[in-house]
Amino acid sequence: MPQVTLTVNGQAVREEVEARLLLSDLLRERLRLTGTHVGCDTSQCGACVVHLDGRAVKSCTVLAVQAEGARVTTIEGLAGEGALHPVQAAFREHHGLQCGFCTPGMIMTAVDMIARHGAMDRATIRRELEGNLCRCTGYHGIVSAIEAASREAAG
Amino acid sequence: MPDFAYIRARTIAEAVEALSADPQARALSGGQTLIPSIKQRLAQPSALVDLGAIAALRGIAREEAHLRVGAGMRHAEVAADAGVRALAPGLAALAGLIGDPQVRNLGTLGGSIATNDPAADYPAACLALDAEIETSARRLPAEAFFTGFFETALAPGEIVTAVRFTCPRAGAYAKHRSPASGYALTGVFVALLEAGPRVAVTGAGPGVFRWAEAERRLAEGFTADALEGLVPPADDFLSDLHASAAYRAQLVAVMARRALAGAIAGSRG
Ligand SMILES: Cc1cc2nc3c(=O)[nH]c(=O)nc-3n(C[C@H](O)[C@H](O)[C@H](O)COP(=O)(O)OP(=O)(O)OC[C@H]3O[C@@H](n4cnc5c(N)ncnc54)[C@H](O)[C@@H]3O)c2cc1C
Numbered sequence: 001m002p003q004v005t006l007t008v009n010g011q012a013v014r015e016e017v018e019a020r021l022l023l024s025d026l027l028r029e030r031l032r033l034t035g036t037h038v039g040c041d042t043s044q045c046g047a048c049v050v051h052l053d054g055r056a057v058k059s060c061t062v063l064a065v066q067a068e069g070a071r072v073t074t075i076e077g078l079a080g081e082g083a084l085h086p087v088q089a090a091f092r093e094h095h096g097l098q099c100g101f102c103t104p105g106m107i108m109t110a111v112d113m114i115a116r117h118g119a120m121d122r123a124t125i126r127r128e129l130e131g132n133l134c135r136c137t138g139y140h141g142i143v144s145a146i147e148a149a150s151r152e153a154a155g
Numbered sequence: 156m157p158d159f160a161y162i163r164a165r166t167i168a169e170a171v172e173a174l175s176a177d178p179q180a181r182a183l184s185g186g187q188t189l190i191p192s193i194k195q196r197l198a199q200p201s202a203l204v205d206l207g208a209i210a211a212l213r214g215i216a217r218e219e220a221h222l223r224v225g226a227g228m229r230h231a232e233v234a235a236d237a238g239v240r241a242l243a244p245g246l247a248a249l250a251g252l253i254g255d256p257q258v259r260n261l262g263t264l265g266g267s268i269a270t271n272d273p274a275a276d277y278p279a280a281c282l283a284l285d286a287e288i289e290t291s292a293r294r295l296p297a298e299a300f301f302t303g304f305f306e307t308a309l310a311p312g313e314i315v316t317a318v319r320f321t322c323p324r325a326g327a328y329a330k331h332r333s334p335a336s337g338y339a340l341t342g343v344f345v346a347l348l349e350a351g352p353r354v355a356v357t358g359a360g361p362g363v364f365r366w367a368e369a370e371r372r373l374a375e376g377f378t379a380d381a382l383e384g385l386v387p388p389a390d391d392f393l394s395d396l397h398a399s400a401a402y403r404a405q406l407v408a409v410m411a412r413r414a415l416a417g418a419i420a421g422s423r424g
């Protein structure tokens with residue numbers, strides 16, 4: 001069976017996996033990092049977004065073996081000890097979630113877009129959210145949260 | 156999803172050897188089309204030959220009047236590349252319109268053109284920018300590469316290694332996205348090359364094609380009103396739940412005018 005060696009939230013991981021194992025399943029089933037959600041499993045919803053070498057990807061559409069040698073960050077790896085990540089705090093402040101199912105993917109996507117764009121207007125944020133679906137909020141609070149967090153990050 | 160063997164190729168030769176040894180093996184690049192297809196049992200490969208670690212498939216280089224883009228370059232990398240943005244801004248913009256940010260972070264040029272989805276974006280850029288497709292075995296013009304509905308000229312065991320796009324004097328892409336998938340309901344790339352104007356259409360027909368009548372009009376004058384009133388015949392166009400053939404024909408006309416306006420606005424003289 002193929003073996004995969006990678007870093008997940010700073011921890012070295014080595015696992016024997018079937019070639020077909022998805023990165024989302026490696027994270028959830030093997031490593032018990034269940035913050036990464038699987039909403040559709042068909043590359044549409046973005047609930048499964050994690051960072052692979054610093055880039056936002058849909059972990060349901062990556063094989064675990066493709067992550068060989070990579071650095072993976074999940075929602076669990078974002079916050080420091082005892083404090084929320086600023087984007088997490090902004091989602092709480094601006095009502096960026098209701099049921100919370102889409103939230104891990106939304107936040108991982110938001111962190112990626114803020115890193116690339118800095119401060120953003122609402123139209124840019126909506127365009128960047130193309131790959132993330134939310135069935136509760138109507139997106140207004142999500143966009144407000146990212147807008148605020150992006151301003152804060154840009155200083 | 157059914158299991159398969161997994162081979163990580165280090166060189167083009169290794170990939171070609173592994174693919175040639177097993178007719179049921181498939182190349183894996185960004186996985187953004189292949190992994191969903193395997194989940195849906197549309198593809199059932201015996202083995203995946205991962206091209207992701209092959210350094211020779213990476214990189215973007217200027218070669219005189221051409222831009223050579225490695226098959227392994229991701230959509231987000233092409234969209235952000237300073238050289239592409241300066242020399243072929245329409246190509247950079249097109250790459251930035253593919254799917255969504257997460258798909259652009261993994262999906263590659265080689266995987267896109269090897270699939271030749273009739274609604275894919277890159278094939279339009281290849282035809283409009285008179286691209287040459289480099290494979291592990293040969294070089295061929297884009298028009299000979301895209302052979303039909305999800306069909307290309309690739310032989311078993313042959314992989315795309317790079318695409319050489321001609322830098323246009325002017326060029327832009329206009330796309331009407333399917334709101335559900337992000338793919339092109341229709342997309343039109345209008346370019347002015349040294350050799351003359353080109354108009355390539357994707358999403359409308361069973362495969363990407365050049366719109367000869369529009370090119371003829373633009374050859375008479377590459378001006379903002381050159382395509383006024385021109386609508387392509389809808390005879391061979393796709394008709395499905397997303398749009399009728401007649402609606403697609405109308406969209407081609409509108410997208411062509413928008414692309415022309417974009418090309419003129421961004422013209423390098
Ligand atoms: C949600 C979503 C939205 C999308 N929206 C769009 C869109 O708007 N426009 C668009 O154009 N595309 C869209 N795509 C498709 C996306 O662009 C894919 O990345 C691309 O079509 C395939 O590239 P890949 O690198 O992911 O290839 P893979 O999925 O790895 O491979 C696809 C096929 O190409 C073959 N292949 C891969 N590389 C090579 C090579 N170098 N030589 C020979 N064969 C090769 C594989 O064997 C396989 O058959 C979308 C995909 C998703 C999931």
Ligand code: FES
Pocket residue numbers: 037038039040041042043044045046047048049058059060061
């Ligand atoms: S679970 Fe991956 S995109 Fe929906």
Ligand code: FES
Pocket residue numbers: 096097098099100101102103133134135136137
């Ligand atoms: S908060 Fe429920 S899906 Fe977004």
